[in-house]
Amino acid sequence: MSTKVPEKLSGKIPKEVWQVFKKFTAQGYEIFLVGAGVRNLLQGKIPVDCDFTTNARPEIIQSLFGDSYYDNVFGTVGIPIKTKRGKEVYEITTYRIEGRYSDHRRPDEIKWGKKLEEDLKRREFTISAMVIGPILKNGKWDGKSLELIDLFNGQKDFKDKIVRAVGDSKERFSEDALRMMRAIRFAAQLGFTIENKTLQAIKKNSHLIKKISWERIRDEFFKILISDYPADGYKILRNSGLAQKILPEVEKGFGVEQKSPGRHHLYDVGTHSVNSLKACRSDDPVVKLAALLHDVGKPVTFKKQKDGTITFYNHEMAGANIVKSIARRLRLSKRNTQRLVTLVRWHQFTVDERQTDKAIRRFVRNVGKQNLADILEVRTADRLGGGARETSWRLERFKKKLVEVQKQPFSVTDLKVNGNEVMKTLKINPGPLVGRLLNQLFEEVVEDKTKNKKEYLLKRIKEIGKTLG
Numbered sequence: 001m002s003t004k005v006p007e008k009l010s011g012k013i014p015k016e017v018w019q020v021f022k023k024f025t026a027q028g029y030e031i032f033l034v035g036a037g038v039r040n041l042l043q044g045k046i047p048v049d050c051d052f053t054t055n056a057r058p059e060i061i062q063s064l065f066g067d068s069y070y071d072n073v074f075g076t077v078g079i080p081i082k083t084k085r086g087k088e089v090y091e092i093t094t095y096r097i098e099g100r101y102s103d104h105r106r107p108d109e110i111k112w113g114k115k116l117e118e119d120l121k122r123r124e125f126t127i128s129a130m131v132i133g134p135i136l137k138n139g140k141w142d143g144k145s146l147e148l149i150d151l152f153n154g155q156k157d158f159k160d161k162i163v164r165a166v167g168d169s170k171e172r173f174s175e176d177a178l179r180m181m182r183a184i185r186f187a188a189q190l191g192f193t194i195e196n197k198t199l200q201a202i203k204k205n206s207h208l209i210k211k212i213s214w215e216r217i218r219d220e221f222f223k224i225l226i227s228d229y230p231a232d233g234y235k236i237l238r239n240s241g242l243a244q245k246i247l248p249e250v251e252k253g254f255g256v257e258q259k260s261p262g263r264h265h266l267y268d269v270g271t272h273s274v275n276s277l278k279a280c281r282s283d284d285p286v287v288k289l290a291a292l293l294h295d296v297g298k299p300v301t302f303k304k305q306k307d308g309t310i311t312f313y314n315h316e317m318a319g320a321n322i323v324k325s326i327a328r329r330l331r332l333s334k335r336n337t338q339r340l341v342t343l344v345r346w347h348q349f350t351v352d353e354r355q356t357d358k359a360i361r362r363f364v365r366n367v368g369k370q371n372l373a374d375i376l377e378v379r380t381a382d383r384l385g386g387g388a389r390e391t392s393w394r395l396e397r398f399k400k401k402l403v404e405v406q407k408q409p410f411s412v413t414d415l416k417v418n419g420n421e422v423m424k425t426l427k428i429n430p431g432p433l434v435g436r437l438l439n440q441l442f443e444e445v446v447e448d449k450t451k452n453k454k455e456y457l458l459k460r461i462k463e464i465g466k467t468l469g
Contacts (some may be wrong), residue, residue, distance in 0.1 A: 020259055187236060188229045
């Protein structure tokens with residue numbers, strides 16, 4: 001089905017997209033905006049990082065754009081684009097026909113297509129198979145008329161907020177098993193539901209996710225975590241059977257009760273974890289993941305006392321070890337692994353008003369200044385996910401104390417003197433003595449921030465030097 005695009009819609013199309021249309025049509029080629037760009041327009045948004053499909057071969061596409069790059073077998077040419085919004089990359093792909101997917105990951109054979117219909121029927125979902133492009137008459141374009149081509153009722157599914165596979169859903173997911181996660185990602189990003197036949201096909205094919213690399217799984221999972229509806233996305237992952245294969249550690253928490261005398265918890269561990277993910281306001285997928293995993297150590301530390309009280313002693317330590325394994329599985333970078341482990345390990349920090357400044361400084365050293373905002377966000381998500389209020393007077397006091405104690409030095413490098421000044425003052429060569437002396441000075445300054453003055457510290461270096469002979 002083809003309909004003319006109204007001016008209200010075409011007015012949202014960036015000038016850079018119009019320029020792409022003009023370059024191709026001037027040479028007599030078909031060109032269409034496809035995928036997220038079309039969905040953005042239907043939502044009244046300006047499309048960014050646009051994808052296109054065309055009957056022009058990759059070498060033709062590259063001849064039209066001098067700064068393009070082409071380093072794949074799928075016919076996709078990348079075009080760097082400068083816009084008012086910043087630097088973007090437009091991807092333009094030649095129509096293609098795909099062969100069998102014997103490994104459930106990629107087609108065994110790809111042929112260039114000649115017709116748009118050939119390209120669209122290979123796509124995953126009806127809401128991904130709509131295109132917008134110039135209306136050609138006798139191979140020419142008037143520079144303004146656009147049409148929306150929708151062969152699979154994608155507009156209706158978009159209006160009804162439904163994710164539906166194109167054609168046979170079992171076949172689509174058998175071809176590329178990652179499409180199952182993409183269906184859930186679309187639902188989580190757009191607030192859509194998955195059409196029943198499509199969902200049933202995901203359930204029946206969920207075992208095929210093992211055919212997909214963990215890097216690809218991680219990337220789709222992270223997109224779900226930072227979507228508008230991450231908790232709903234995770235619930236669909238559970239309902240489909242995929243969550244059990246991706247994060248079995250979280251699944252062990254469902255049914256593990258927390259409600260007991262003297263405890264504030266209303267939900268079992270698994271439900272609380274998903275609620276915490278929902279409450280987490282960070283747009284960082286690692287922080288979102290920490291909110292979901294913060295209590296992953298509870299099932300293995302669960303104990304029920306004679307009076308009915310349930311305890312999870314040292315669950316944060318057990319959880320830190322578990323998330324190390326999860327991080328390896330998801331192929332996280334060394335930095336993100338450390339961040340995730342830190343957020344889980346220290347999420348159970350105390351906010352007792354009797355805490356000393358020294359105890360709070362120790363907490364900052366353990367967590368790292370760079371992770372303080374994130375661990376506070378995980379703590380807030382933990383509270384909300386458990387049915388508590390967002391904050392408390394103790395937590396607010398703790399936040400103020402964090403600010404205050406950070407005005408004091410936290411490492412040797414924050415001292416007003418350094419190793420060179422120690423060596424110059426004592427006329428000694430580099431060695432362990434320099435480090436020990438700096439550490440001694442640091443301990444003094446930690447106890448009294450007024451001592452962190454160069455004149456005083458140089459005096460102390462001489463005094464300590466005398467005691468060392």
